[in-house]
Amino acid sequence: MRSSLLTHLECSLCGRTYEADRLWQTCPDCDRPLLARYDLEAARRLSRQRLIGPEPSLWCYQALLPVRDPAHILTLGEGGTPLLHARRLGAELSMPHLYIKEESLNPTGSFKARGLAVAISRALELGVRGMVIPSAGNAAGAAAAYAARAGLHLYVFMPRDVPAPFLAECRALGAEVVLVDGLITECAREARRLAQEHGWLDLSTLREPYRLEGKKTMGYELARQMRWELPDVILYPTGGGTGLVGMWKAFEEMAQLGWIGERRPRMVAVQSTGCAPIVRAFHAGDEFAAPWDGAQTVAAGLRVPAAVGDFLILRTLRASGGTAIAVPDEALLEAQQWMGRKEGIFACPEGGATLAALKVLRDQGWIDPEERVVLFNTGSGLKYLPS
Numbered sequence: 001m002r003s004s005l006l007t008h009l010e011c012s013l014c015g016r017t018y019e020a021d022r023l024w025q026t027c028p029d030c031d032r033p034l035l036a037r038y039d040l041e042a043a044r045r046l047s048r049q050r051l052i053g054p055e056p057s058l059w060c061y062q063a064l065l066p067v068r069d070p071a072h073i074l075t076l077g078e079g080g081t082p083l084l085h086a087r088r089l090g091a092e093l094s095m096p097h098l099y100i101k102e103e104s105l106n107p108t109g110s111f112k113a114r115g116l117a118v119a120i121s122r123a124l125e126l127g128v129r130g131m132v133i134p135s136a137g138n139a140a141g142a143a144a145a146y147a148a149r150a151g152l153h154l155y156v157f158m159p160r161d162v163p164a165p166f167l168a169e170c171r172a173l174g175a176e177v178v179l180v181d182g183l184i185t186e187c188a189r190e191a192r193r194l195a196q197e198h199g200w201l202d203l204s205t206l207r208e209p210y211r212l213e214g215k216k217t218m219g220y221e222l223a224r225q226m227r228w229e230l231p232d233v234i235l236y237p238t239g240g241g242t243g244l245v246g247m248w249k250a251f252e253e254m255a256q257l258g259w260i261g262e263r264r265p266r267m268v269a270v271q272s273t274g275c276a277p278i279v280r281a282f283h284a285g286d287e288f289a290a291p292w293d294g295a296q297t298v299a300a301g302l303r304v305p306a307a308v309g310d311f312l313i314l315r316t317l318r319a320s321g322g323t324a325i326a327v328p329d330e331a332l333l334e335a336q337q338w339m340g341r342k343e344g345i346f347a348c349p350e351g352g353a354t355l356a357a358l359k360v361l362r363d364q365g366w367i368d369p370e371e372r373v374v375l376f377n378t379g380s381g382l383k384y385l386p387s
């Protein structure tokens with residue numbers, strides 16, 4: 001049973017449903033993200049062994065992903081990353097059950113590869129001719145890689161002050177780069193305009209349904225690596241929130257499949273104090289997050305002043321009994337070095353942020369030292385070198 005069990009798309013806010021085998025962006029009614037739904041009843045009758053394929057990549061979950069024809073799968077070996085026991089960091093924090101999900105081993109050096117591998121494979125399947133993506137960081141390189149593999153045209157909209165390695169990577173991978181005088185919000189606006197003009201796909205975070213599906217595989221992998229016993233706490237560096245929302249979706253799907261029980265991890269969104277819209281909205285008790293003015297942080301993946309999926313992130317944090325916390329750039333950079341020295345991982349600043357946040361939450365007693373905690377190192381530190 002390896003073919004996709006995708007049945008339809010459902011709006012995450014208004015609940016309207018849409019045919020799955022047509023190209024959609026956000027909900028035509030309310031402009032919020034569409035979620036892919038599967039025939040989990042049928043899947044429940046099959047054993048886990050039959051549903052999970054032998055691939056070492058995320059494509060072992062093909063039945064629970066949207067690509068119907070295996071011929072459309074574009075792979076560079078994404079997913080299947082290690083869950084590392086952080087013994088030396090754990091010893092220093094007196095936390096014997098501390099783990100790091102090491103996402104920098106993905107193609108193009110970040111977990112963005114997961115989402116874009118799935119989204120662009122599906123785009124190829126649905127006959128897309130061109131694509132656009134606004135990005136000031138890792139999403140651009142990942143999109144460029146899979147667009148190249150698909151033979152599809154990709155326009156990347158980047159702020160003119162984007163760090164040189166991100167730009168060089170996109171160009172090397174054959175994407176058409178458009179440098180924009182302005183912030184990522186400007187880039188997003190221009191990208192969207194071009195996409196609408198030409199009938200191309202806008203790959204912006206949560207503006208099409210399938211990047212989320214790629215990212216949810218982190219949840220499946222984590223459960224499998226922990227022998228179907230989810231951890232107590234997950235710390236996730238949150239920008240657009242796809243990974244956090246995606247993992248939560250995976251947990252719900254796995255529960256419906258009967259693979260896991262009702263217990264869920266407390267989900268923690270970690271942001272930088274230079275751009276913390278989700279943290280502010282969470283503690284204010286708001287359903288949506290107001291845009292953050294003057295967003296500034298070295299952690300490019302966290303520089304998201306306004307997320308379309310804000311309410312999904314906030315719902316997830318609350319439903320899980322989790323929290324949201326912001327750490328200053330100095331603290332996340334220090335923690336990046338700390339992770340390097342202790343565990344041999346040259347983390348991205350976003351990954352460092354999760355460790356900095358862990359330290360605070362542990363000192364506050366919000367996390368108990370005996371709990372099983374997973375940090376996400378979402379990318380490699382190599383692309384953030386001063387140039």
Ligand SMILES: *Cc1c(COP(=O)(O)O)cnc(C)c1O
Pocket residue numbers: 110112137138139205237238239240241242243244300301302348350351378379
């Ligand atoms: C994009 C990105 C993030 C944020 O991811 P979301 O799932 O959009 O919240 C975190 N870390 C890195 C390295 C990123 O590139």
